[in-house]
Amino acid sequence: MPTKIDAFELTRAGLSLEGCVPVVALSRLSSLLASGEGEVAWQIDGWRQRDAAGLEQLRLRLRASATLGLSCGRCLGVVHWPLEIDRGFLLATNEIQAGQIDDTEEELDVLVASRQFLVLELLEDEAILALPPASSHGHCDRPELSGRSTGSGQTASSTDELAPPSPFAALRSLKRKPSSW
Numbered sequence: 001m002p003t004k005i006d007a008f009e010l011t012r013a014g015l016s017l018e019g020c021v022p023v024v025a026l027s028r029l030s031s032l033l034a035s036g037e038g039e040v041a042w043q044i045d046g047w048r049q050r051d052a053a054g055l056e057q058l059r060l061r062l063r064a065s066a067t068l069g070l071s072c073g074r075c076l077g078v079v080h081w082p083l084e085i086d087r088g089f090l091l092a093t094n095e096i097q098a099g100q101i102d103d104t105e106e107e108l109d110v111l112v113a114s115r116q117f118l119v120l121e122l123l124e125d126e127a128i129l130a131l132p133p134a135s136s137h138g139h140c141d142r143p144e145l146s147g148r149s150t151g152s153g154q155t156a157s158s159t160d161e162l163a164p165p166s167p168f169a170a171l172r173s174l175k176r177k178p179s180s181w
């Protein structure tokens, strides 16, 4: 499984890479979870396109899915939470170029990439950013530790009564860009 790629080659050649990594292998992410079980299915696509001014852009799209084991805020048990990532990036070769791109593009993140681009590091960063600030079981046996009777809008609810779905099944549902196939 290629985890260290040449980001510019990926975009120049219009390639797609995909893989699956155990959650425990992402140590920064798994240190934030109640359980290190499961794996993250990921795919990264690269391509080139022209912006409105006719300048060539190098684009990356990262998609990933997993079922992560978060800690329930009420009973401290494991809450199975569906992670889904679908993010677009513009590649820059250095910080100066990244600053220039930033002025014109607002909906895409600018990524300073290199020929030794670490897919799993980007994946782990995005997964950590996607984590909810709090989580609890949808039907938790225990009362909320804080004593409040209603959950806040920031609380992610889930149920762990069902078996977690395959991360690849969820990833397939994310695949919408026809050119990646």
Ligand SMILES: [Zn+2]
Pocket (backbone or CB within 6 Å): 072, 073, 074, 075, 076, 077, 136, 137, 140, 141, 142
């Ligand atoms: Zn609970």
